[in-house]
Amino acid sequence: MKKRFLEIGKIVTTHGIAGEVRVQAWCDTNDFLTEFDVLYFDQGKTKLEIERARTHKNVVILKIKGIDDMNTAQTLRNRILYVDRNDIELPEGTYFIQDLVGCKVIDFNCPEKEYGILTEVSQTGANDVYHVKGEDGKTVLIPAIPDVIQKTDVDAGMIEITPLKGLFDDED
Missing domain, CATH: 2.30.30.240 (PRC-barrel domain)
Structure with missing residues (x-):
C-alpha cells in the first residue's frame, strides 16, 4: 500500500534571526521542495503552512507560519518534513x-x-x-x-x- 505522506526533507538548522530554517531536501531537486504551500510533521499529523521558500546554495530556506524567532526555529532541528502525495502530480513514467x-x-x-x-x-x-x-x-x-x-x-x-x-x- 502506498503511503499518503512522503518524507521530503529534514530541518538541519536555523537561518538568521527571523525564524527561518535550513532544510536538506530529499527529492530530485531543491526547487521541487519550494513548490509547496503546506508541509507536515509527524508523518502527516501536524500541518505546517509555508510562508515562503527558496533555494540557497545546497539547501532550502523555509519560513514556517508561526515560527518567528531563532529560538523557536531551533526547536525544529532534526525534524523530518513530509508532503502529501495528493499534492503532487508526477509526470507520466516517473515514480516515487x-x-x-x-x-x-x-x-x-x-x-x-x-x-x-x-x-x-x-x-x-x-x-x-x-x-x-x-x-x-x-x-x-x-x-x-x-x-x-x-x-x-x-x-x-x-x-x-x-x-x-x-x-x-x-x-x-
Missing part, C-alpha cells in the same frame, strides 16, 4: 522511489520468469540503477533505461524488464 522498492521484477517476454525484488534505487546522474535481489540472495544492478525497463506498474507491484545480454548468469 519508495513505491518502486518491493516491486517484483519479471521478464517482459516470459512473465513467469522472476528475477527478484527491487530493494534499492541508486541515482547516478545519467540514469537510475535498480538493485534487484534474487532468491539466491545475490543483488543484480539493472540500469533503469528504456531498453531495459519495459513496463512499471507500482499498483500491481511489478516491473517488467528485458535484461541486457549477460546481466543474469543464465543469459546467453
